Amino acid sequence: MFKSTAIIGTVLALTFGADCAQADDAKPLYENNFEKAEIGKVPEEMMVLDGGFEVKQEDGNKFLELPGAPLDTYSVLFGPTLKSDAAVSARIRGTTHGRRSPTFAVGLNGQGGYRLQVSPGKKALEIFKGDDSLASVPYEWKSGAWTTLKLQVTKTGAGWKVEGKAWTEGSKEPKQSMISYEETKEPPPGRASIWGSPFSTTPIQYDDLLVKAVEPAK
Numbered sequence: 371m372f373k374s375t376a377i378i379g380t381v382l383a384l385t386f387g388a389d390c391a392q393a394d395d396a397k398p399l400y401e402n403n404f405e406k407a408e409i410g411k412v413p414e415e416m417m418v419l420d421g422g423f424e425v426k427q428e429d430g431n432k433f434l435e436l437p438g439a440p441l442d443t444y445s446v447l448f449g450p451t452l453k454s455d456a457a458v459s460a461r462i463r464g465t466t467h468g469r470r471s472p473t474f475a476v477g478l479n480g481q482g483g484y485r486l487q488v489s490p491g492k493k494a495l496e497i498f499k500g501d502d503s504l505a506s507v508p509y510e511w512k513s514g515a516w517t518t519l520k521l522q523v524t525k526t527g528a529g530w531k532v533e534g535k536a537w538t539e540g541s542k543e544p545k546q547s548m549i550s551y552e553e554t555k556e557p558p559p560g561r562a563s564i565w566g567s568p569f570s571t572t573p574i575q576y577d578d579l580l581v582k583a584v585e586p587a588k
Contacts, residue, residue, distance in 0.1 A: 399456070400449030400562065400581040404432040417447040419481060421566070426575070433463075433577040438568045445481065447561040449581040452478065454530055457522035457584045458562040461539070461577045466490070466513040467570035474567070474574050476519045480560020486521035486534035486549070487565070495536055497521075497551050504532070504551045512538050516577070524587040529554040531587045 407413050407425045412434070421444025426435040436444055449458070456478060464472040471490035475498070478484050485498040488511050495509035511517065516539040524531050533547035562581045566574040 398580055398582050399452075400579065402448065402579045403577060404434060407432060407434075412446070415448065417561070419445045419447065421445070431577070433575045434564075435576070436566045436568060436574045438571040438573050441568060441571065443565065443567045445477070445563050445565045447480070447563050448579060449562040451480075451559050451561055452581075453557055453559045454523045454525050455584055455586050456562075457520060457582050459518060459520040459578075459580045460564055461516045461518050462488075462564070462566075462574065463514065463516045463577075464566075464568075464574045465570060465572045467572050470570040471511070471513065472566060472568050472570050472572070472574050474519075475563075475565040476521050477563035477565060478521055478523050478560070479557045481563070483558060483560050483563075484521065484523060484532050485563075485565060486519050486536070488517060488519065488536060491569070495534070495549055497532055497534060497549055505549050507549045509536065509548075515539055518543070518578075522584055523553075523557055524584060526552075526587040528552070530557055 404425050409425050409427055412418055412423050422437050423434055425432055458476050458478055460476050462474045473489050475485040475487035482500045487496045489496055490511040494506045496503050497505040519536050521534040530553040532553055533550035535544045535548045537543055564576050568574055
């Protein structure tokens with residue numbers, strides 16, 4: 371009896387482990403590293419809301435670049451239309467010029483949705499909804515280094531949770547979110563996005579865009 375129970379327990383454990391592995395290996399909803407993109411253009415499935423974005427190449431690596439002028443806030447939409455239980459991430463690189471630094475972000479829920487933004491001038495990592503800052507935490511950005519931003523929106527029992535994290539290339543992804551906001555209003559459906567404001571008058575570069583489904587918050 372004990373032997374049979376042990377075998378059943380082992381089978382259940384292996385099955386559960388396999389299910390977890392399949393969940394971790396779930397196919398992304400959208401992924402683009404620009405390696406197949408045509409230089410000087412923007413991939414057709416992406417929607418440029420404003421700005422002179424185009425694919426560039428440096429040291430054999432392709433990326434999407436926003437020029438350093440004119441000075442304004444620009445964005446691109448990509449991926450499927452989603453409401454919640456989704457995450458977006460991207461690697462982004464910008465540089466300071468004198469005392470001026472760019473701001474840049476990844477977003478969910480369309481143009482007026484949520485953004486996770488690095489604001490070097492404030493030394494902060496912020497969550498925005500449209501033009502409104504919902505939350506802010508201290509953050510030290512490194513000029514010239516690729517920084518990965520990850521934002522997710524999940525359904526909870528009381529509403530929705532918006533949370534994000536950022537880390538510099540060469541360092542490990544933080545296990546926990548660095549900033550979060552509890553939302554009570556239903557998020558609008560919309561596509562993922564990248565944003566940039568070249569306040570330093572130098573280009574901002576974007577690579578490894580990724581949108582994935584995530585489990586609802588518990």
